[in-house]
Amino acid sequence: MVRVLLPAMLRPLAGGEGTLDIDAPTLDAVLDSLGAGFPALERRLRDETGALRRYVNFYVDGEECRRLDGAKTSLAEAKEVQIIPSVAGG
Numbered sequence: 001m002v003r004v005l006l007p008a009m010l011r012p013l014a015g016g017e018g019t020l021d022i023d024a025p026t027l028d029a030v031l032d033s034l035g036a037g038f039p040a041l042e043r044r045l046r047d048e049t050g051a052l053r054r055y056v057n058f059y060v061d062g063e064e065c066r067r068l069d070g071a072k073t074s075l076a077e078a079k080e081v082q083i084i085p086s087v088a089g090g
Contacts, residue, residue, distance in 0.1 A: 002075045005082045013041035028071040055086040
């Protein structure tokens with residue numbers, strides 16, 4: 001079981017939840033589970049091809065998943081997935 005942490009800006013797309021516990025073997029499987037329950041949230045996390053959106057960062061136990069195996073990152077030993085969209089402004 002891995003704990004998924006969502007920032008305030010994504011919580012309305014997840015029924016107001018900021019923390020979700022999901023049993024999944026990979027980051028991709030976590031996103032599949034989120035997408036099944038919250039389709040609008042999935043559209044903010046993955047593009048039309050199913051790839052991770054460029055401006056969304058996914059951390060597995062504090063390590064950016066793109067430095068690991070991307071969406072295929074194993075969560076066997078993981079305790080936490082944190083999702084942080086990039087914010088731009090000026």
